[in-house]
Amino acid sequence: MxxxxxxxxxxxxxxxxxxxxxxxxxxxxxxxxxxxxxxxxxxxxxxxxxxxxxxxxxxxxxxxxxxxxxxxxxxxxxxxxxxxxxxxxxxxxxxxxxxxxxxxxxxxxxxxxxxxxxxxxxxxxxxxxxxxxxxxxxxxxxxxxxxxxxxxxxxxxxxxxxxxxxxxxxxxxxxxxxxxxxxxxxxxxxxxxxxxxxxxxxxxxxxxxxxxxxxxxxxxxxxxxxxxxxxxxxxxxxxxxxxxxxxxxQVERLPGWNRTRRELADRYRAELGREVPEVVVPFAPGHRTAAHIMPVLLPDGCDRPRVMAEMRAAGVQTSVHFPAIHQFEYYRRAHGAVSLPNTERFSARQLTLPLHPALEPGDVERVVSALREAIRAAR
Missing domain, CATH: 3.40.640.10 (Type I PLP-dependent aspartate aminotransferase-like (Major domain))
Structure with a gap:
């Protein structure tokens, strides 16, 4: 079987x-x-x-x-x-x-x-x-x-x-x-x-x-x-x-959905702090937010493509928000080289975890567990 x-x-x-x-x-x-x-x-x-x-x-x-x-x-x-x-x-x-x-x-x-x-x-x-x-x-x-x-x-x-x-x-x-x-x-x-x-x-x-x-x-x-x-x-x-x-x-239900998103984001913060403390969660707790995405920063030097592949194998979708616009080929060609060191470092380490109102607390725990194991594998 x-x-x-x-x-x-x-x-x-x-x-x-x-x-x-x-x-x-x-x-x-x-x-x-x-x-x-x-x-x-x-x-x-x-x-x-x-x-x-x-x-x-x-x-x-x-x-x-x-x-x-x-x-x-x-x-x-x-x-x-x-x-x-x-x-x-x-x-x-x-x-x-x-x-x-x-x-x-x-x-x-x-x-x-x-x-x-x-x-x-x-x-x-x-x-x-x-x-x-x-x-x-x-x-x-x-x-x-x-x-x-x-x-x-x-x-x-x-x-x-x-x-x-x-x-x-x-x-x-x-x-x-x-x-x-x-x-x-x-x-x-x-x-x-x-x-x-x-x-x-x-x-x-x-x-x-x-x-x-x-x-x-x-x-x-x-x-x-x-x-x-x-x-x-x-x-x-x-x-x-x-x-x-x-x-x-949809607009009638938006306030409730946003409350759920914020609760899930808070749960992520707690789980990540406990299970993967080397992962950085941007913004201070309590920062006013609509909690559209759940961004994190992987440890410096971590192989992000490997992390994403490991999480995909574990049944967890991830993404990157965002590749830096000034580094896209068109903008380099049209507007020349631009140095934005903070943006470039952030873009290189950023990973977006699942976040939407249909998630359950157990889903957050599973995502964090998958991230912990993926980071170990990527090292």
Whole structure:
């Protein structure tokens, strides 16, 4: 008799069930699929949860970042300070806007947030904006960054792709962008949200979301608009009703899911401290977080590919968040060699462990046990 393979512990898993099925079926029955009333209700529910006046739903988190830049006319000739310790979209949207991303180092291995001291050194006369990123869902000191931006007359944007459900993003910055990709704390499969405090800039984001048209498809179809003009060169960044329906269901459950994530993260900290004390867990206990991912740092010199292979054999999925953007071939070719020593050390040692609301406490113990054995094997 062959030994049964262990059940795989997934890195991330969306929570989907009957409520989502019913919501999608209702959209099909109503026969209106493009952006409409459900998307608008989702925007309102998301804004209410985050304590802001309004939110603008879009087709992806990347589209949300692009709209932040476009709504404030950030374009050719401008420089935007960005983290290299992020998903590549944080930088690629700057390139697509015609601006130049300027990469900023992180503070250190225990706090992989953009360094405000390094950012200050990289500000030039061409700098137009700063894009901070709440790595792993751990809240940045937005007030300190707002002060830095104010000193130099710069815009402040937040990449809040990891921070859905965390009160704060978008409250004091010029704009914040959220993601609802499948592995995020809540999902619409693809989708995103933009929060902009200034009503005129927010309205510009709504305009640019849909080709710069002065009337949307729903208004035209239902006879509320007899014509339209195009007053800006916009995009097709609309969210459809199927995703809006998913979002309405998911956003109600987001606070509970985030509580579960934080409890699991705390359990990880305790288990790792007891079983694998040589592994570093970034951020101090109690740091405000949406607990999007569970990042750890392997011991210096540890063979990460071997660790990941051993854990895969034990039925535990892992990942890396993230390869440093400035070390990707395109960015080295387009923007030259950049030295970010803290980012490079963090990226070389980082490993992401499974974290999602479907995990049980026993799963955390199994993951930590697998990590302990994998590190021994890798040595």
């Amino acid at each position: 062959t030994k049964a393979e262990p059940q795989v512990i997934e890195l991330a898993a969306p929570v989907l069930g009957e409520a989502e099925k019913r919501a999608l079926a209702e959209v099909i029955d109503d026969r209106w699929l493009t952006m409409g009333d459900r998307v608008r209700r989702f925007e309102q529910a998301f804004a209410e949860l985050h304590g802001v006046d309004e939110a603008v739903a879009v087709s992806s988190g990347t589209a949300a970042l692009q709209l932040c830049l476009a709504a404030f006319d950030v374009g050719p000739g401008a420089e935007v300070l960005v983290p290299s310790m992020s998903f590549v979209a944080t930088a690629s949207v700057v390139v697509h806007a015609g601006a130049t991303p300027v990469f900023v180092d992180v503070e250190g291995p225990d706090r992989p947030h953009m360094s405000i001291e390094d950012a200050r050194r990289r500000i030039t006369g061409r700098t137009r904006a700063i894009m901070i990123m709440h790595y792993g869902g751990y809240e940045m000191d937005v007030a300190a960054w707002r002060a830095l931006a104010g000193e130099h007359g710069l815009l402040l944007f937040e990449d809040a792709a990891h921070a859905a459900g965390l009160a704060g993003p978008g409250a004091t910055s010029d704009a914040a962008a959220f993601s609802f990709f499948t592995n995020k704390n809540m999902t619409t499969a693809e989708g995103g949200m933009v929060v902009i405090g200034d009503p005129e800039r927010r309205q510009r984001a709504r305009l640019l979301r849909s080709h710069g048209m002065t009337a949307n498809t729903l208004d035209r179809t239902r006879g509320r608009a007899v014509g339209y003009d195009v007053v800006a060169c916009g995009h097709n960044f609309r969210m459809d009703e199927l995703r809006g329906a998913l979002g309405l269901v």
